[in-house]
Every structure is written in C-alpha cells, then in structure tokens.
Amino acid sequence: MLKVLVNSLAKEFYQQHAGYFLMGFYVLFGVVEPSQLVGYNKALLLAGISSPAGIAIVFVSWTLYCSKVYFFIKQKLALHQYNFIKEIGSLDKNSQFKTWLVFYGVLLLPIIIYVCALIALSLYNHLFLSLICILSVFTSLVMGLSFLSYQSVTFGFLKEERHQINTYIQVQRPFFSWPLFYLLNDQPLMVLMCKVLSLVFFKGMLLMFADVGNDTRVLLIALLASVLCHVVLVLTLLKFEIAYLNFSKSLPISNYKRLLGWLLIFTIILSPEWMFLIISSKFDLYSIVNGFVFGLAGMLFLLTLLYIVRLNIGLYLKWLLFFFFISMWSILGHYYLLFGLLLMGSCVPYYLMNFDRTDLKVEGE
Amino acid sequence: MLNLTNINKKYGSLEVLNFREWNITKGVYWLKGGNGTGKSTLFRIISGHIPFKGEVDMNGVNLKKEPVKFRSKISFAEAEPQYPLFIKGKELIDFYIEARKADSKQAAELADHFEMAPFLGNVIGSYSSGMLKKLSLICALVGNADLYILDEPLITIDIQSAEKLYALIQKKASEGKTFLISSHQEVSNDQLRLDKVFQIVNKQVIQL
Numbered sequence: 001m002l003k004v005l006v007n008s009l010a011k012e013f014y015q016q017h018a019g020y021f022l023m024g025f026y027v028l029f030g031v032v033e034p035s036q037l038v039g040y041n042k043a044l045l046l047a048g049i050s051s052p053a054g055i056a057i058v059f060v061s062w063t064l065y066c067s068k069v070y071f072f073i074k075q076k077l078a079l080h081q082y083n084f085i086k087e088i089g090s091l092d093k094n095s096q097f098k099t100w101l102v103f104y105g106v107l108l109l110p111i112i113i114y115v116c117a118l119i120a121l122s123l124y125n126h127l128f129l130s131l132i133c134i135l136s137v138f139t140s141l142v143m144g145l146s147f148l149s150y151q152s153v154t155f156g157f158l159k160e161e162r163h164q165i166n167t168y169i170q171v172q173r174p175f176f177s178w179p180l181f182y183l184l185n186d187q188p189l190m191v192l193m194c195k196v197l198s199l200v201f202f203k204g205m206l207l208m209f210a211d212v213g214n215d216t217r218v219l220l221i222a223l224l225a226s227v228l229c230h231v232v233l234v235l236t237l238l239k240f241e242i243a244y245l246n247f248s249k250s251l252p253i254s255n256y257k258r259l260l261g262w263l264l265i266f267t268i269i270l271s272p273e274w275m276f277l278i279i280s281s282k283f284d285l286y287s288i289v290n291g292f293v294f295g296l297a298g299m300l301f302l303l304t305l306l307y308i309v310r311l312n313i314g315l316y317l318k319w320l321l322f323f324f325f326i327s328m329w330s331i332l333g334h335y336y337l338l339f340g341l342l343l344m345g346s347c348v349p350y351y352l353m354n355f356d357r358t359d360l361k362v363e364g365e
Numbered sequence: 366m367l368n369l370t371n372i373n374k375k376y377g378s379l380e381v382l383n384f385r386e387w388n389i390t391k392g393v394y395w396l397k398g399g400n401g402t403g404k405s406t407l408f409r410i411i412s413g414h415i416p417f418k419g420e421v422d423m424n425g426v427n428l429k430k431e432p433v434k435f436r437s438k439i440s441f442a443e444a445e446p447q448y449p450l451f452i453k454g455k456e457l458i459d460f461y462i463e464a465r466k467a468d469s470k471q472a473a474e475l476a477d478h479f480e481m482a483p484f485l486g487n488v489i490g491s492y493s494s495g496m497l498k499k500l501s502l503i504c505a506l507v508g509n510a511d512l513y514i515l516d517e518p519l520i521t522i523d524i525q526s527a528e529k530l531y532a533l534i535q536k537k538a539s540e541g542k543t544f545l546i547s548s549h550q551e552v553s554n555d556q557l558r559l560d561k562v563f564q565i566v567n568k569q570v571i572q573l
Contacts, residue, residue, distance in 0.1 A: 175464075356416065
C-alpha cells in the first residue's frame with residue numbers, strides 16, 4: 001500500500017509543487033556566488049537555531065509546508081479516483097499509522113534534510129534547547145499529519161457533508177468567471193495557501209535584494225517567484241475546464257474570447273500581487289507596466305505549456321526549469337520587457353491555433 | 366447538407382474511424398451501434414469537440430476554416446453531460462441563450478415542456494441524473510441550429526420525458542431541422558419517423 005501511496009500521491013505532490021521547490025532551490029543555492037555558498041547556507045542554518053525569532057521562522061515555515069501537504073492529501077482523498085486509498089482503513093490501527101508515518105516522511109523529505117542539518121549544527125554548537133525544540137516540533141508535525149489521515153480514512157464516513165451556503169444574492173456569473181467560482185467553492189484552502197505562499201515569496205525576494213534598492217529587476221524576480229507559486233492553481237483551473245466546461249466546445253465561442261477569459265482570470269487571481277507590485281515599486285509606472293506584462297505573460301505561459309506538453313507533468317517540470325532560468329537571465333540582463341512581450345507574443349498565437357487541435361480530455365485520462 | 370470526407374480518427378494507436386465519405390441531407394437519422402464502435406467519437410468530431418483528420422462541411426461552411434460559424438449551425442447534447450456543480454440550471458441555460466443568441470421565451474417553454482422549470486433555481490450538483498440529462502437537452506434545443514446532434518438522449522430519462530422528446534424532435538423536423546441521434550435502445554418508426562438508420566461497422570458509417 002505504501003508503494004501505491006508514494007507512486008500516486010507523493011509523486012503527484014512533488015510534480016505539482018515543482019514551482020515552489022524551484023524557488024526554494026534558487027533561494028538556497030542560486031542567490032550567492034559559488035565560493036560563498038557554504039558560508040551562506042551555514043549562516044542561514046545558524047540563524048534558524050541561534051535565536052528565538054529564527055527558530056520561530058523555521059517552525060512557521062515547516063507548519064506552512066505541512067499545511068500545504070495536508071490540504072493536498074485531503075483534497076485528493078475526496079476525489080473518486082483516489083477511493084482505493086480508503087482500503088488502508090481495513091488495516092489495523094498500528095499498521096495504518098506506520099504506513100502514514102512513512103508516507104509523510106517521504107512527503108516531508110525536503111524538511112527532513114533541513115532537520116538533519118539543523119541537528120548536526122545544534123550539536124556542534126551545543127545548542128541543546130534548540131535541538132530539543134527541533135526534534136519535538138518536527139515529530140509533532142509528522143505524527144499530527146499521520147493521525148489526521150488515519151482519522152480521515154477510518155472515521156471519515158461519520159463526518160457530516162458540507163452544505164452549500166446560500167447567500168440569497170442573485171448574481172449573474174459571467175462564463176469566464178466560472179473557473180474562479182470553482183476555486184472559491186471547491187478549493188478555497190488551496191487558493192489561500194497559494195496566495196499566502198506567493199506573497200511570502202514575493203516579500204521574501206524583496207527582502208533578499210533589499211540592498212539593491214529600487215530596481216525593476218528585483219520586483220520582477222519577486223513576481224517570477226509568485227508566478228511559479230501558481231503552477232498548481234493553473235493546472236487545477238485547466239483540469240476544471242477540461243472536466244466541466246468541455247460542453248462549451250460545441251458552442252459558437254471564438255478562441256479569442258476564450259483566451260480573453262483566461263487573461264481576465266489571471267488578472268483577477270494576481271490582484272494581491274499587483275497591489276504588492278504597485279506599492280513596492282513606489283508607484284513607478286515603468287516598473288508597474290513591466291510587472292503587468294511579465295506577470296500575465298508568465299501565467300499564460302504556464303497555461304500554454306500544459307497544452308504544449310499535453311498534460312505530461314514530467315515534461316512540464318523540465319520546461320518549468322527552463323522557463324525559470326531563461327526568465328532569470330532575461331531579468332538580470334535587462335531584457336525583461338522584450339522577454340515578456342516575446343513570451344506573450346508566442347503564447348497567444350499558440351493557444352489560438354491549438355485550442356481546437358488539442359484534446360486534453362483524452363490526454364488527461 | 367452535412368458532408369464528411371476522408372475522416373480518420375485515432376486515440377493513440379487505436380483507430381476508431383476511417384472512411385472516405387458520408388453525407389446526409391435534411392431529416393431525422395438514427396445511428397446504431399454497440400459500445401466502442403465510434404458513435405460518440407463521430408458526434409464529437411461533427412460538433413467540433415475533438416481534433417481529427419479530414420473535412421466536415423455543412424451547407425458550404427467548413428468546420429476547420431470557419432469553426433465559430435459552423436458551431437452556430439449545430440447543436441450537441443453529450444451522452445453524459447458534465448457541468449459545474451455549483452452553477453444553477455438557469456445560469457447554464459442563460460449562458461446557452463447568450464452564446465446562441467436565442468430567445469429566453471423559447472428556453473422557458475422548453476423547461477416547461479420537460480417539467481424542469483421548478484428546479485432551474487437549484488444548483489446542478491443537486492440534480493438527479495435524469496434531471497441533468499433533461500437540462501442538457503433543453504440547452505441543446507435552445508436556439509435555432511440547423512443540425513441537432515443528440516448522443517444517447519434516452520438514457521436516464523423516464524418514458525414520459527422520452528415521449529416528449531420524440532414529439533419535440535418531430536415538430537422541429539417538420540420545421541426543416543435535421544436530427545442525428547444515437548441510441549442503444551431501439552427507436553421504432555411508431556415513436557419517431559426516421560428517414561434513415563446508420564451503423565458504424567469496421568470504422569465506416571453504413572446505411573442499414
């Protein structure tokens with residue numbers, strides 16, 4: 001059973017959250033010169049164990065990551081295609097618990113590596129209180145996740161169904177907005193996590209490059225981090241369109257209108273990031289325009305890429321990595337406006353020409 | 366009226382349809398065939414749902430060259446319709462009215478005809494499979510298309526609703542509309558006057 005869990009859920013988790021891992025990788029290994037890499041990482045780790053504030057930041061980050069894992073698993077377990085996982089419920093309590101523990105061990109692998117490094121550093125520096133805190137918080141998190149999954153699989157059937165809240169407000173929802181309402185109705189926690197992480201990454205990037213001053217490139221790197229945080233969200237939106245809006249393919253709706261719908265969705269989804277961008281740019285029009293072009297082009301690229309790779313997530317990740325490096329190169333090299341326009345200029349015709357030529361419903365099955 | 370030429374459709378390496386020509390004029394047609402013979406695939410090709418090799422023309426309008434114009438002339442009801450569960454029946458119909466530039470009075474009459482009017486204020490997630498099917502038929506029949514493609518319209522609906530559907534098809538056919546229907550259930554000429562019956566055999570559409 002563990003093998004099935006790892007091959008299905010864990011694999012999908014890592015594939016869908018590639019954007020976050022990419023940003024994490026960049027923050028840990030990409031922002032300093034290779035010669036300063038060891039010192040930089042050691043300083044980061046020491047900051048995480050040597051003061052109460054540092055420890056608090058580390059624990060909050062772990063809790064955020066664990067929440068992301070929890071909501072991902074909860075969402076998947078609610079889907080029909082993952083009903084087979086409920087077979088775990090037929091095992092005895094101890095076996096179930098052990099299975100979930102090892103499974104969450106796999107999902108928390110990025111944290112476990114960090115935990116090992118922190119333990120070694122705490123022992124080396126005789127920071128035993130930090131060591132105890134690290135061990136107890138991490139153990140609690142893994143045990144807590146395992147317990148929640150055990151409860152959900154074994155006693156989930158006792159839970160009352162969630163009723164839709166009727167607001168009695170009669171609003172005509174335009175067709176383009178249906179995917180947004182789907183997110184708000186069916187995936188509110190996923191949206192919340194996505195936005196929280198996106199804004200944390202955005203602010204984190206600004207803080208990381210605070211010494212550079214007011215530079216458009218810093219804002220665009222922050223926006224790139226935010227865009228990459230939306231990988232799962234874009235995939236979810238596209239999967240909703242494939243499953244529930246496929247009927248509209250036989251209606252006389254032009255591809256221009258469909259594309260405009262996507263651009264409107266992305267504009268609305270990135271509203272908090274736009275606000276951050278405008279405030280952080282100190283209302284500099286050049287930076288704001290560049291941010292809008294780059295942000296929208298990036299989101300549209302995430303969507304177009306799913307069409308290009310025909311929902312093949314393995315290929316998608318490789319392309320995302322390429323997108324990340326080429327974006328960074330163009331931002332740092334001052335080619336961001338040209339890059340944004342080129343990206344938009346390639347994604348728009350690709351979508352318009354290939355929407356009718358691609359049957360993602362079959363590809364996704 | 367409807368001309369299909371050099372049609373080839375594969376799912377991966379599995380070839381489902383492969384024929385040189387198939388034409389129909391105005392009328393009511395029944396497409397027979399068991400599971401997996403390619404009926405739904407053929408309908409999804411004609412309605413512009415899936416990519417394919419070949420050409421589909423209707424009254425001189427080519428699906429690949431003028432997709433929006435072509436789609437304004439056809440209407441398609443899927444065998445197993447899927448709509449967003451949080452949307453109300455009325456919202457979905459209103460969307461079809463807007464997309465097809467149809468009259469809302471016509472939609473209201475169709476809802477009454479299928480006895481769905483009292484449920485249109487409810488979210489689709491609360492519908493039974495029969496109600497969902499009737500909603501999809503109302504949506505497909507809204508507007509003024511030339512060709513109506515109904516994939517398995519009889520599954521999950523009750524006998525009374527099936528009779529109402531037959532009556533509606535007969536009425537629209539007398540107004541010059543064309544119907545292409547697939548069904549596992551036998552459709553006799555007593556229930557519906559059929560002009561021709563087709564079947565897909567060995568990836569080809571043949572007349573019975």
